[in-house]
Amino acid sequence: QSALTQPPSASGSPGQSVTIPCTGTSSDVGGYNFVSWYQQHPGKAPKLMIYEVSKRPEGVPDRFSGSKSGNTASLTVSGLQAEDEADYYCSSYAGSNNWVFGGGTKLTVL
Amino acid sequence: QMQLVESGGGVVQPGGSLRLSCAASGFTFSSYGMHWVRQAPGKGLEWVAFIRSDGTDKYYADSVRGRFTISRDNSKNTLYLQLNSLRTDDTSVFYCARDWGWGFAIRGQGTLVTVSS
Numbered sequence: 001q002s003a004l005t006q007p008p009s010a011s012g013s014p015g016q017s018v019t020i021p022c023t024g025t026s027s028d029v030g031g032y033n034f035v036s037w038y039q040q041h042p043g044k045a046p047k048l049m050i051y052e053v054s055k056r057p058e059g060v061p062d063r064f065s066g067s068k069s070g071n072t073a074s075l076t077v078s079g080l081q082a083e084d085e086a087d088y089y090c091s092s093y094a095g096s097n098n099w100v101f102g103g104g105t106k107l108t109v110l
Numbered sequence: 111q112m113q114l115v116e117s118g119g120g121v122v123q124p125g126g127s128l129r130l131s132c133a134a135s136g137f138t139f140s141s142y143g144m145h146w147v148r149q150a151p152g153k154g155l156e157w158v159a160f161i162r163s164d165g166t167d168k169y170y171a172d173s174v175r176g177r178f179t180i181s182r183d184n185s186k187n188t189l190y191l192q193l194n195s196l197r198t199d200d201t202s203v204f205y206c207a208r209d210w211g212w213g214f215a216i217r218g219q220g221t222l223v224t225v226s227s
Contacts, residue, residue, distance in 0.1 A: 003154075036213030038155070045219055046147075046155060051211035089155050093212045097169035099145075099157040 004029065004090055004102035011108040012080045020105045022073045022090030028100055030071035034093035037066055037075045040104075041086045049088075050075060077107070085109045112136040112217055114206050119221030126196050130221055132189040132206030140164070140184040143209035146191045147216065148202035157214075158204070159191065174200075196225045 005023040012018035022029065022037075029035055037050040048057055050066035053073065063078045073092070077084055090102040118130040132144070146158040159180040160169045168180050179192040189206050203222050207214035 032212075034212035036211070038214070038216075045205060045216050046149075046214075048210060048213055048215050051213040055211060057210065057215070091155070091157070091213060097160060097167075098171070099160070099212075101155045101157065104154045 004092060004100055006088075006090060006102035006105045008103070009106045009108065011110055012077075013110045014080050014082065016080050017076060017078045018080060018107065019074050019076045020088055020090075020107070022075070022092075022102050024071050024073070024092055024094075024100070026071060028092040028094040029068065029073050031095065032093045033068070035066065035068055035073040036091045037064075038089045038091070039084075039086045040089065046089065080109050082109050112208065112215065114208065114217040116204060116206050116218045116221040119204065119223045121224045121226060122196055123227050124196060124198055124225055126225070128193045128196070128223060130191040130193065130204055130206075130223070132191075132218070134187045134189065134206075134208070137208065139182075139187040144180075144182060144189045145207045145209060145214055146178075146180060146189075147205045147207055147214055149205070149220075150199070150202045156202075160209070161189070193223065196223070198225050201225050 035053045038046040040046040053068045054066040089104045094100045113135045115133045161180045177195045181190045203220040205216045205220040207216045
């Protein structure tokens with residue numbers, strides 16, 4: 001159960017767009033359309049932002065979008081706002097009833 | 111509105127045991143698979159265990175298999191995690207989560223388990 005690979009940090013100015021990649025293998029990200037993304041503010045619980053690669057739960061702004069190409073999934077935050085500053089984690093189903101997470105990316109709004 | 115409230119955490123010595131609970135409300139608990147996810151202090155998220163909606167099948171991360179046991183009581187809308195043979199590296203906040211499109215819908219604040227002598 002190897003972790004997915006995310007950059008430790010990302011940044012953007014208000015109003016800009018930023019994309020966070022999440023790289024796995026053909027056994028997880030590349031093998032299933034079951035990638036999800038989580039936002040976590042300091043001291044708070046993680047919040048599901050994207051599931052099944054690109055679906056948004058009710059209440060998540062459409063500024064947040066997900067995609068996948070091969071073994072790499074991506075989260076794009078458009079029209080950056082100050083409240084988007086948080087840690088973001090990706091996760092993927094990895095087959096055989098196992099799930100793996102990425103190490104997390106700290107998004108800074110400049 | 112879906113709610114999940116974790117409880118049962120605390121301080122325990124290495125080798126000790128704890129039982130965590132997660133009280134669910136606002137959705138049909140018996141219709142959904144449930145997970146436990148944990149987060150060590152200052153670290154990332156780690157999937158721990160999954161149980162199917164009817165409790166018949168249970169799955170575990172390699173790091174906890176043989177030490178932790180997930181269970182559920184659908185009549186009480188409650189999910190459990192029995193933690194045995196605890197190690198210092200098990201120190202974490204434990205979150206319960208409803209399966210949501212093969213992801214994790216977390217609604218509570220988690221419960222902190224500290225393993226220390």
